[in-house]
Amino acid sequence: MPHRHVQTARCAALIGPYLSGKTTLLESLLSATGTIARKGSVRDGNTVGDSAAEAKARQMSVEVNLAGFDYMDERWHILDCPGSVELLHETQCALMACDVAVIVTEPAPDKAVLLAPLFKFLDDHGIPHLLFINKVDTLGDLRVRDVVQAFQAVSERKLVLREVPIRENGTVTGLVDLVSERAWHFNPHKASDLMPIPESIKDRENEARQEMLEAVADFDDGLLEKLLEEVRPDAAEVYEQLAKELASDLIVPVFFGSAENDNGVRRLLKALRHEGPAVTATAGRLALPEDGAVLAGVFKTYNAPHAGKLSYARVWRGTVTDGMTLGGERVSGLYRMMGHNQEKLPSAGPGEVVALGRMDKAATAELLTDKGSLGAYEGWPEVPSPVYGLCLSAENRNDEVKLTGAIQKLIEEDPSLRFEQGGESGGMVLWGQGDIHLQIAMDRLRSKYNVSVKGRPPQVPYKETIRKGTEHHARYKRQTGGHGQFADIQVAVKPLPRGSGFQFKDAVIGGAVPRNFIPAVENGIRDCMGTGPLGFPVVDFEVTLTGGQFHAVDSSEMAFKTVARQAMQEALPKCEPVLLEPILLVAIAVPNDFTARVQRLVSGRRGQILGYDARPGWNGWDEVKAYLPQAEIHDLIVELRSLSLGVGTFTWSFDRLQELTGKMADKAVEQRQSQMAAQ
Template sequence: MTASGRLHATEQVRNIALVGHAGAGKTTLLEQLLARSGAIHSAGSVDKGNTISDYSEQEKRLGHSLETAVCHLEHDGIFMNLLDTPGYPDFIGRAISVLPGVETAAVVINAQAGVELVSRRIMRFAAEQRMCRMVIVNRIDAPDVDFAAVMADIRETFGKECLPLNLPAEGGRSVADCFFQHEDKQTDFSSVQEAHTEIVDQVVELDEELMELYLEQGEDLSPEQLHDPFERALRRGHLIPVCFVSAETGAGLNQLLNIFTRLMPSPLEANPPQFFKGEGEHAQPVEISGKPDDHFLGHVFKVNVDPYIGKIGVFRVHQGTIRTGDQIFVGERRKGFKAAHLYRLQGSETTEIPEGIPGDICAVAKVDELHFDAVLHASHDEDQFHLKSVSLPEPMHGVALSLTRRGDEKKLSEALHKLVAEDPSLRLEFNAQANETVLRGMGELHLRLVLERMREEFNLEVETHPPQVAYRETISRKAEGHHRHKKQTGGAGQFGEVFLRVEPLPRDSGFEFVNEVVGGAIPSQFIPAVEKGVRQVLEEGAVAGFPLQDVRVIVYDGKHHPVDSKEVAFVAAGRKAFLDAVSKAKPQVLEPIAHVEVTVSGDYVGDITGHLAGIRGRIEGNTTLPGNRVRISAQVPVAELDDFQTTLKSLTGGAGSFTMSFDHYDRVPPDIQKRLEAEFSAGQGQ
């Protein structure tokens, strides 16, 4: 207990996310660490379905983590929050979304498999977020592991700054400390002295005085002397420590706990969170003190919707202290909520706590206003504060939903919104053109398990079918358009005339509306009506019925009538003038292109590349992986990928896997554009 009466101080907190590809052993590793520290009586087993972190029925049935679990332990006076994240590629969004809650991303790698897809993607994300990173090589007890090749793979993928703090020994049955004790022990590759020298050399590069002491006087430096420059190296990405362990045998686990407690940064030592005040171009960086006596500031990085107790918000305290009974505000909401109960999480179990200080991970329940990425605060001074947004992968896989039972529409809407609220990698869309509700996720498994939850938890039966492809329209050259809207039906009429130009914008630029009318040719009060008419076409499409993008519209002239000009007239004139201009601007239909990575045995590379080429795919390259596996990278139109999962299973006997992510929009071939335009025209004529 600290002098202030608190159970721990911020400098005694460590927040670490265990991330990495499925099968690396993250859950087993967490169980062993919890058991060794005394946080639980004994380690559970994934096979037996009794682990602390995989507690849902789906997780027990599949034998894999599907949600992030928050757990904690204490070791040598350090309080540690550990997050066990899912490793399936389909759930990478769920893993990435919780990283703002921690300082350190610990990428767990299977020694037999080497660096895999999810590990690469999360490590890249963590680097972009300026997080401290480390690598844990698990399963070193597995047979026939080439440790030198594993280390070379890590350094080739993540950089030369990856250096081991320990080394496997006795064929992976034990480890040799290369940092704290410099054990005189035979290792399975490299040597203790070589590894120790590399670490020290890397660390002292950031401390001139220490480097001088080390080089000129030849003195060996103690871990205490190296601590501050070690933390600096972590913050700058100048060092990514590597630790070898076996969660199954326990080799290296005690040292891993020591590395977590003695070398991984506290919230005060890591790069500070990037908070801003205001939105868009007006947003200004805000410095967060991290002091317990300042205004409370927290960030919600995970939301669960429990069918019995409602919404549970898991948040990280960044500044100030939150206490039971405090009045807390969510974002810019003027009305707050009372924090009647504060909880600490151990998997699915909750323990009530009196307060949370900077660095703590806490939870509150039954607060409907909470949502992912919300900022919690105790003063209206922080109303406009927000954390730097997390760039999550675009959910590409989609299914269109239709109910099998009438009368369940409201129930379906409520269920979908609850599921989307707790999973930031899910997206709900309504396609007005096709009149379909579309649920999008990160992959087939992701969506299948969500639909399974709808059936089991919400008693909803839905039918699914492939959604309409998210085509877009654009223009490829400048053009002018004009329309005079004149309507006389007796009494007051309608009159509005618009002249405008259209210009193509760079891809993904969106839409710009420019008013260059002078002399009152179109009175200023009618300019918004012209824009409204233009935006109607943007939403509905001009040539094939798909949203139009990447266009600048410049209204430069027009005419009005002092009596008959009305808003409705200029809406119609703006709409028709825009359609006229688009028809002359060589309109094009765009289709979404996905970046696809297919991992297969080397025996199937020819079959897969041939199939991808046959569905208009462009092969970008192949990467050889351990175990006679090859990763094929390609860009493929999303429209061609509807049944790719089935085809891949057929071609590889179920031994292949793939991921896809949105890459860009590109023009469809002329024959496809012609077909889409014809279908749209036929529909308009009905």
């Protein structure tokens, strides 16, 4: 392989579905490069990648973890990204900082759909990526080419097999590199041994090599000409073209191995080193501005329990030094991270991934220069819409104020969380991407901020209205020492069409109620709108003030406000109050293999299917649109992911209020009355 001198540090992201083995692969890379003396395991909770308590408890990555190593005199930074679809935004933000991504996957064709969101994001952003088929020791009777073919169905870019396996007695014991045509025998937990290509595999190797060359030649006329003339291209030319096509996101090279056994990992390392783009190429791909001598981009904010705020950033240009001014703030500490362990640095050059200490104003996605802030990256990943919410309350009431501040810090770390306070859902509601996502957030509140919380489903924002009108007379009279209180009104109440809200009309003739008291009547009525006869806010009705009486001495604004409240409390129960439930317009996105199941899911939740169509920009996906009661949406994402191998998602928006009667309405009213009695 030709050696390409790179003077700057490079960065690779490890991404892939939950349980694909990314954290184990990171341990293997660190071990193969001599960075750690002994590999940890996810099971034992002693890996560099999953050092957080929340990760250890779940045996899964819950945030992007930073690590690094020196390999053949080059510095590499690795971003180990969470695999849960609920933490996908965290992964997407990390991908904006890398030169190349390694998609790690099991050799499971039936789980190919799990890779679709990753391939889609990488291609949409032009991020170079390769595929590492992990756990090749579990391949069994499956052929690598069949696995690759299944994965090809979810990738727009051509998957190009770079190796073929050597099998002995049905077990993969080595590989042949299709460019160098050298064979390697696996040694568990050691470097592989060079070996002759077995005769039994030579035909398959020649066939696979030809397929690889033809795929590469699709983007290079010179190579294509050689193939047509049956001239054998030399390895250096093929490597050079592979590097160009990888950097341009034209192809996806495919490697395989076993991170658990350290097999195939060194071949992956060499491919990254020789074919992975440099930081200058990545800066060009991102079209980063050229303002200032120094440029760094924040891709993750982390509030360390004792060290304060850390801004994880990639240095794109120049040298960042401890104590310098960056983005208008002083860098108070410069660190290289290894999991949660920090190594203090005096400076960091182009390509380095560092943690900037105590930069309180720096935000995730922000580009910082020595001249000031340039704002956010262009094309930064959009924050996904929330699909699951929990109403939080502090177990200790004295922590309520502390809880609000702690949640704001969580959102600073993870923008895919959203906080709603005092809204229609009741109390403090934390929204996110699923139950696991919010459970992790609650664990962090407990472990990092010492605030223990309880979570319950948010309240459904039911409303109520009236079906018929009435006329009502109300009088308020109270005599105490000195001035008394007197007010008398006559009102006409009637229902309005859905969506009309509340209307107040003044039809008083002849000054029966003085002009200065009429606003007090309206305010008194509005006070009652928050809680109607059924216990919910009242909407879509009209009240007309038709007459009344006053006393020259005892009447006041307060008296007329009080009599208006009294009138509403007495009149509304006579108007056939009825419950209204919110109906949402929901768009559910799934691979089309699951469309029929989604339709059954919607029907089973009192939904009305409006139809389905191809999901825009997603090959092989559908988008099902439906009306769904908000009461049915709380755990919708849980069931949806269960029936779609974890990749289904949805967006929603309020559409209308609709009458609800029968047992469900009775139950909602009963629960509301119980809540009000308990307050």
